[in-house]
Amino acid sequence: MEDTILKIDNLHVSFKTHNDGETKAVRGVSFELKKGETLAIVGESGSGKSVTAKSLMRLLPKQNSMIKDGQVFYEGKDLLKYSIKEMQKIRGSEISMVFQDPMTSLNPTMTIGKQIMEGLRKHQAFRKKELFKKAADLLELVGIPSPMERMKDYPHQFSGGMRQRVVIAMALACNPKVLLADEPTTALDVTIQAQILDLMKDLQKKTGTAIIIITHDLGVVASMAQRVAVMYAGEIIETGTVDEIFYEPKHPYTCGLLLSMPKLHAARSTKLIPIPGIPPDLGQLPEGCPFAARCPYVMKVCHSFSPSKTEVSETHSVSCWLEDERAPQVEWIDGAGGSIDERKRKVD
């Protein structure tokens, strides 16, 4: 408990849909974040990564979303019980967030300087001059040349990569203990991606901020994170250290993700193996394991009962029936050349 800064326990988030339906976007997510570490949450679009992050900040739209169950402990206190006023004190100063698209995440009618100073003014008592100085220092910290002059510029005068630097400067303005980065590099081109990731790593070293990085890019995971949580259909199906996830994946979905990722040193003829099918409709979830319909190793039990969490090691856990002692042993197909049919094994 000592070094755990954020602990999410059994989080359930749902959205109301038009015809009084309910989309269960996050279904029983639990994880911990330790001080100063980087946790990556990976998964495809719609798997509940962003919703989880926004729930932590209580930033989901009030009108159509509800946190149905669960606790979010920040330094031992449950954030979900906080009032809006109390939450505002946490946002930006204790927990900050960086969003996906730097082109749209800055207010177009406010100068960069004002946008940075806004949070600073709220959370830290600074005089006007100090405020300006501090904001300019932040811009310098994230690598923006001649920060004093650029303070007076508007977002449209910055490039995408520069804007993301500004967004990161804003997020780090009050030395938060936790930084939620929601696909911070998805909207940027590859060279800028690398720069932004380096910047984040660099800043983490200086400030000791714990980072949750949300991404669907396994390359980002490998370069940034110590631990990984794989999300599918609103659940964390596997978590472990980066090595465990990359070299000893236990869940067929994790394995599929790895096989569908291009590798730099693989032979040219190596085919990428896609995961067939689409994720289930979160409004009408099938019984049993949500991945059953797409799983090459599916068993009868998968269609009827949800698998429970199995601890593979102290740091590695997975929710899959294959880990059950009654399940047959499965040989993982190696990346090269395996077709989907080959991957299917008679397991029933």
Place this chain on the structure above:
Amino acid sequence: MKGYFAKRLGYMLITLFVIVSITFFLMQLLPGTPFTDPEKLSEQQLELMNEKYGLNQPVAIQYVNYVRSLVTGDLGISYQYEGRSVNEILSERIGPSALIGFQALVFGALAGLALGIISALHHNSFLDYGSVTIAVLGMSIPSFVFAALMQYFIGVKLGWLPAALWQGYEYTIMPSLALSVTVIATVARFIRTEMLEVLGQDYILTARAKGISEKAVVFRHIVRNAIIPVVTMLGPLAVAIMTGTLVIEKIFSVPGLGEQFTKSVLVNDYSVIMGVTLMYSALFIGVVFIVDILYGVIDPRISIKGEHKL
């Protein structure tokens, strides 16, 4: 910047000139003469009158003469009022019109803003439906209907405000209110739609994530951005008010430009019609110019120097 202003000023003058020319010739097509009961005048009297006002000359010459005196700032003399110049009539009439028009615009914009903001912040609630209903009513019912209703209920039945005439500040309230109805409705609808759009933008999430208060989010981030397109609406709204004054001033007997205009059209008072038209056009062109400048001030992405910043 200076070049921009000079260019705009040039365009404005050209526009005015075109308007003056078209109105001048259109007016010549109006049936009748500026004289009441011309059949009662003898031929000699008519000739004398035509001579006096220069109406016996060909239209082209009249036009040239008019433009020539216009350049010196002289709008001619009225046919209707013996010995009074149009400049004098206009300067007397502009005050009341400007006052009620200005009040209507300011009040209408502020009330519309308030209504629109409330509506958007309580999207799909009772408050929202209420203000949308008000806005739709305001858009669809002409202002003179409101004017007549107000006159009857507030002016006559309740006696809270004077029903008509122009004898003090309280006389300006009802005409201004009647004129502002369209403005309130238009601004409210616009602000509501724009705010709902802005509410879904990522930068609002960024602002909230900074932990600033909800009030700051609404005013510094949402309204500030939602207001931009509304500023463009100010031009057309000013026109709506100007055309509104034609009827409203008549209803409330306000001695303004609009009332004068309707009166002058009825008796073919050529020079006054020309003068009032010119006045209205100049006001409108001025408003459009101000709106363009405001646009540059309120939206940093637009540079009024005409350069494209990246």
